[in-house]
Amino acid sequence: MAPQESKNWIELSIGDIADVIAGGTPQAGNPDNFQEPGTGIAWLTPADLSGYKEKYISLGARDLSQQGYDSSSAKLLPKGSIVFSSRAPIGYVAIAKNDISTNQGFKNFVFTHGVDSSFAYHYLRSIKDIAESLGTGTTFKEISGATAKTLPFVLPPLAEQKVIADKLDTLLAQVETTKARLERIPQILKTFRQSVLASAVSGKLTEEWRLENPSLEPISLDDIETYWSVKYLESGKKRPSLKFIETALLTEVPKSWINTNIGYVFDVYVGATPSRKNEDFWNGDIPWVSSSEVAFCRISSTKETVTKLGLAKTSTNIHPPGTVMLAMIGQGKTRGQVAILDIEACHNQNTAALRVPTDFVVSEYLYFYLTKQYEETRRVGGGNNQQALNKSVVQSLEFPLPPFEEQTEIVRRIEELFAFAERIEQKANAALEHVNHLTQAILAKAFRGELTADWRAANPELISGENSAEALLKKIQVEREAVSKKKAVRKRV
CATH class of the missing domain: 3.90.220.20 (DNA methylase specificity domains)
Structure with a gap:
């Protein structure tokens, strides 16, 4: 049952409103099946999304040639499709910036009228754990096409989908900016510590201290030998x-x-x-x-x-x-x-x-x-x-x-400055841990309907009648029925 805040949404399976399209790989040992990125047919593997943080993707590390495309089960997905890795690992997601194909490590979603691509992208990010839990296999976990169709999905009115997507774009961009700044702090502190040490062993750190202690004599190597x-x-x-x-x-x-x-x-x-x-x-x-x-x-x-x-x-x-x-x-x-x-x-x-x-x-x-x-x-x-x-x-x-006394002062100052840096690093790490949980917390809040509660109250006409989720679902079903005898995705270049 949908939460009270979003009871005008419809809960369903993604297969009810999207075509699930797998990919393929031509014979890997034949170099004629592949081309340099941007020169052939755009093609993705899960590795292309490893560490990839952008919302849209246009190409992978290499393209398919026409020969490679024709000889494989890869299918060309239309612009705006959601690419979703189904193994090694499960849950990488991006929006196709242009027509694109993938290998068999994906179960991709092609929506008809009525589902905003950005909304679907964010929603699929929010259910990564669910998708992973449905994976099967011994060498590596994988979800099948049949399982992919059963993944949960929610359908708000189209106008609300766009509002949710816009809010998430803004909020999550702020999270990523904050995260990037926090992730830079350890390197900044490493540089700081190195600067402290360089200053310490060159005498700069205690330059003023020496002026206050002018009577110190150099240590004698003869005394050390003795x-x-x-x-x-x-x-x-x-x-x-x-x-x-x-x-x-x-x-x-x-x-x-x-x-x-x-x-x-x-x-x-x-x-x-x-x-x-x-x-x-x-x-x-x-x-x-x-x-x-x-x-x-x-x-x-x-x-x-x-x-x-x-x-x-x-x-x-x-x-x-x-x-x-x-x-x-x-x-x-x-x-x-x-x-x-x-x-x-x-x-x-x-x-x-x-x-x-x-x-x-x-x-x-x-x-x-x-x-x-x-x-x-x-x-x-x-x-x-x-x-x-x-x-x-x-x-x-x-x-x-x-001199011995200055060594003692140098060590004291280094330890004091290092302790200061350690406190900053601990606070930064704690903040980073909090920020790392923010993305999923914000996504969960969005798909409980909490981010748009005020918007719904201010715009009842955009979520009711012909603009309601129920009316939208009927339009989607009619459109899908009209094309049911045709292939959802044709091979084309």
Whole structure:
């Protein structure tokens, strides 16, 4: 039964007022069956509507040639027909801007007099879930021509159809505009974060802060060397000599900073993997970091652990919290990503561990610097056949080092600005989620008759008598009966 607000509408099946026309495909292996788009007979596949947001469609990725058209079961649909994908997936919909044909992945609707194309387009969008629920099949869901004829449809008076379609065009365009703006926010914030990092590690972010703190002296590399020498002596070892090729230090830094190489500041380790063949090496109490876990994050747990025996039988080491991990090798975008250890952990050979001289460097400053340098680090590591970094390359990376107090201030400001960006992104995502539900909510409201309740009250003469839905349906039935002995769609070019 129709809702009270629209009781002058008629509920029926789409097959009662439209011809349902399937499509076809000529032999795909014969290139003579196809032509460049716009040069032959317009032809669509469901792929042509994937991601397609326009209301009207005029052609697909390729046309049929006359030969291809004649040798297939494709039919030419008249301008204004509704193309509706019936499989892979179900429910893509558009209005034919011109005469057009489709493949067999469509069940298309050709209406006679009395149904506004825009109204039908919006209505079919509103019942996508219903159409999907009627699909059958194992490899992919599909609705048959017989099922397509049973899809629900509502028939308001023609004048009201046009009003509904116009209102929906306006409202849904506003929704799409809002959605597009919200979808741009993550990229805007990504650019903002990159700008913050660039400003931070160049000294611009704390330029005024330095003027307020003019007495800060540059950190001494000799002091850092002494720090590490003492650490090694405490463990009964001698610090290995550094063996790396210094890269050119091209970055200009403030006077109170020094520009140096990673290897002169941090103790760099490459990990190892205990033998997988020995079960006694695995599932112990020692966290073991793989490169896939080094993903611009803090690491508080690991997917795998090793035993003390596994640790003893390999060249990997346990590193303290605050150590910065750098992925040297990995699939996709892994190489160059960084993380901070919040736990003691060892690691595999695809990662470098940068132990931090905590008297001189804030771990988070190094983390943010390497985050900013991600693309550059990948470029440096992509200059060989292995597409990988190694220990000497990591040690040679350029590193601008501010005074310790300024590092602390830089980290504080970055975290504050990133938190601000995160709050904006969360609000934008919540708004986008709401907007994503708006289209179906507006469509549902329209087809309950709520969008045109005031219009009906103001225009009773346009929805009654000869303008009523009942009178319109009779006209449609008479017209369909008159052409019932003719083909609803003829093959023609």
